[in-house]
Structure formats: C-alpha cells, structure tokens
Amino acid sequence: EVQLVQSGAEVKKPGESLKISCQVSGYSFSNYWIGWVRQMPGKGLEWMGIIYPGDFDTRYSPSFLAQVTISADRSITTAYLQWSSLKASDTAMYYCARHGNGRRGVDSWGQGTLVTVSS
Amino acid sequence: QSALTQPASVSGSPGQSITISCTGTSSDVGGFNYVSWYQQHPGKAPKLMIYDVNNRPSGVSDRFSGSKSGNTASLTISGLQAEDEADYYCSSYTSGSKLGCVFGGGTKLTVL
Numbered sequence: 001e002v003q004l005v006q007s008g009a010e011v012k013k014p015g016e017s018l019k020i021s022c023q024v025s026g027y028s029f030s031n032y033w034i035g036w037v038r039q040m041p042g043k044g045l046e047w048m049g050i051i052y053p054g055d056f057d058t059r060y061s062p063s064f065l066a067q068v069t070i071s072a073d074r075s076i077t078t079a080y081l082q083w084s085s086l087k088a089s090d091t092a093m094y095y096c097a098r099h100g101n102g103r104r105g106v107d108s109w110g111q112g113t114l115v116t117v118s119s
Numbered sequence: 120q121s122a123l124t125q126p127a128s129v130s131g132s133p134g135q136s137i138t139i140s141c142t143g144t145s146s147d148v149g150g151f152n153y154v155s156w157y158q159q160h161p162g163k164a165p166k167l168m169i170y171d172v173n174n175r176p177s178g179v180s181d182r183f184s185g186s187k188s189g190n191t192a193s194l195t196i197s198g199l200q201a202e203d204e205a206d207y208y209c210s211s212y213t214s215g216s217k218l219g220c221v222f223g224g225g226t227k228l229t230v231l
Contacts, residue, residue: 033219035218035220044122044208044222044223044224044225045157045165045208045222045225046222047218047220047221047222049218050218050219050220059217059218060218061216061218095164095165099219099220100170103151103153103212103219104153104155104170104171104212105153105154105155105167105170105210105211105212105220106155106157106165106167106210106220107155107167107170107176108167109164109165109166109167110164111164112164
C-alpha cells in the first residue's frame with residue numbers, strides 16, 4: 001500500500017525557518033515524481049514544485065521559485081519542503097503528493113501539514 | 120500557468136445527477152488524455168476519484184464517471200448522496216509548464 005506520511009502541524013513566527021517532511025512507503029521512492037501542493041485557508045490547490053528522487057531533478061512553479069526549497073533523501077524515502085524566512089502569508093495547509101506513472105496526475109496524497117505563521 | 124476553469128459551485132438533490140466541467144486548452148485538457156478528478160471533504164486531504172479522463176481507482180463508486188470533449192473535461196455524479204457534498208478539483212497534464220500538471224480552481228458541490 002502506497003503511503004505518504006507528513007510531519008505534524010507547526011506554529012512559527014515571521015522570519016523563522018521551517019522544514020516539513022513527507023515520508024513515503026509502499027513503492028519505489030526513486031521512480032516517481034513527488035511534489036508539494038499549497039492550500040491557503042478557504043482556497044484551492046496550487047502546485048509549488050516537484051522533485052524526482054531518482055536524479056533529484058527539481059522544478060518549481062514560478063510563484064514559488066526562490067521562496068521555498070524542495071529536496072529529498074533517498075536513504076529514508078523522505079521529501080522535504082523548506083522555508084528560510086517565513087511570512088504570515090505562508091499560513092496554509094501543505095500536502096505532499098505522488099505523481100502517477102508517466103503523465104498521470106497525482107494518485108496518492110499525504111494527510112497534510114498545517115503551517116501557521118503569526119507574531 | 121493558469122488554472123483550469125471550473126464553476127465555483129453546483130448543487131443537486133439526492134438521487135439526481137450533476138456534472139462539473141473543467142475547461143482548459145489544447146496544451147492541457149484538449150491535447151492529452153491525462154485528466155484527473157479529486158474529491159476533498161472539509162479538513163481532509165484530496166482523494167483521487169477519476170484518472171486518465173474516465174478511469175476509476177479501485178474502491179471508488181461507479182456513480183462517479185468522467186468524460187472529455189475538446190478542451191473540456193467533465194465529472195458526472197449520478198444518484199447524488201449527502202456524502203458527495205465536497206469540493207471537487209480537476210487536474211490535467213500540461214505541456215505549458217515544467218511541472219507538467221495544472222489544477223482547476225475547484226467546485227463546491229452542495230447536496231440540497
């Protein structure tokens with residue numbers, strides 16, 4: 001069974017750094033694109049970026065380029081989403097999501113990590 | 120990359136059928152058969168309901184079906200039930216983005 005398990009909710013202050021994680025199991029981590037999706041309160045789903053753990057090819061949505069860093073550790077089958085300096089506007093739910101084979105869309109989702117940024 | 124266009128809301132009574140549209144371009148919906156649909160209940164992660172335009176994953180009710188015509192994909196839910204009330208998102212492969220995937224803006228389904 002494919003599983004994506006995300007780290008727990010975070011409460012941070014503006015300017016702080018943060019790294020959230022998504023540990024996967026039940027499939028070959030290296031062979032599927034995995035990405036991060038933002039959902040702001042009451043809003044829709046937005047792709048932030050994706051990574052291919054096999055060769056660490058990483059792609060960002062223009063809206064998130066230079067705002068976050070996506071990485072992966074094959075030894076522990078975990079993907080990461082990182083901020084160096086959080087803003088209040090980063091308050092949102094963040095989902096990791098696995099792309100299906102080839103050009104298929106997401107076929108598995110993590111449970112979500114709620115990030116709250118407030119002074 | 121612009122989101123695919125969905126109606127903000129649709130509604131129907133129990134037992135009825137509803138259809139949610141998802142309009143894109145020839146660079147995404149119209150050009151490829153890689154449209155997916157997701158159901159999201161409040162406070163929950165999205166759930167895959169349809170993939171590759173008209174395929175259902177194991178365990179998804181056959182009341183859910185997908186189709187496509189030109190640049191518009193559609194999700195039809197027949198025999199509406201109260202538990203179908205949720206937000207629905209479409210997504211498509213796109214040749215217009217390095218990410219290769221774009222979402223629709225989402226549709227709120229209300230079961231009257």
